Amino acid sequence: MTAVVHATGVQKSFGNHPALRGVDLLARPGEIVAITGPSGSGKSTLLHCLAGIVRADRGSITVAGHQLDAIGEEERSKLRRNEIGVLMQFGHLVAELTALQNVALPLLLRGESRASAAQRARTWLDRFAVGDLADRRPTQVSGGQAQRVAAARALVTEPAVLMADEPTGALDSLAGEELMAQVTLAARARGTTVLLVTHDARVAAHADREVVVRDGLVVGPPRARGAGGPSVTAEGPVAPGSPA
Known part of the structure; x- marks a missing residue:
């Protein structure tokens, strides 16, 4: 199945501080992927690079068939209007x-x-x-x-993909749960891929799988959400006995 989002070797620094140090990530149509990790781990920077809001220093990012590192700001803005939905912590209405x-x-x-x-x-x-x-x-x-x-x-x-950065971070637990239930329902009904940055385990539980970012890297094999699911890597399900 063709990936909606495919990132390889993504690097981004701010001054002398490396925020991303070579991240690989793949999300398929209709998948809900939680990107988790401690504050300062690089997860929000990764999402902003994937959305074309911030340009990565190195690596390749393809979203809905468009290679972000090969197009300019005007084309990236057009891509966000047509193929990428962005939901931030404070909404920015x-x-x-x-x-x-x-x-x-x-x-x-x-x-x-x-x-x-x-x-x-x-x-x-x-x-x-x-x-x-x-x-x-x-x-x-x-x-x-x-x-x-x-x-x-x-x-x-x-859009083909919704990129949400701590969408419940400014809400109480009840309002946050209601929002995530509605977002998840809408995304699944239309086959929208969702990349969800969060530090809240209750929010991550709405995802199909979880990718953990620490110190600018994806660490360990990402975890499938729910009991009895297949093991996964950043590139999706792994058959039993297969290398991660």
Whole structure:
């Protein structure tokens, strides 16, 4: 099966500090992969490189058939509009826009009509149980509600991959669990690949498998989530007796 995300030998430094020291990672269509590790391990930097937000210094990254190290910023921005949904810890909604306008914005940016964008935005707000907040601005809703709006915005374009960086980090446990249940349901219904950076074991439990990053490297064989699952590596399932 063709990978949606394939990274090999990814390196990134900030000044003299190596944040990533040669990371390999592969995610297949419809997979939910948790990227875990301690603070400062490089997991968020890895996600930002995979999303094309930060350019890696070395290595190769291919997302939805596009090699990021071979295209410029304009092409990477277009890729994020069409193939990559991004969900950050604090949502980053546009304060001046209503929930409906925030969710419709990615569709408008890629040329969809206002009527069509508004209709699709309402559908996604309803899927995240915040349709009744369509006309409210971010300052008029709770943190959990705002993050649901942000999740709807990240998925409204029906991207090939959703990249989420600590999406529940600013929420209480109940709001975080509700958000992850809704994100997981929406992703599985559409076969969307999800790369999920988290330090929370309860959030990682929603994933099919877990990749652990420490000191800028993937360490050990990544773990399948759930009892009785196959052993896995960063490149997917491993048959019994096969090398990791």
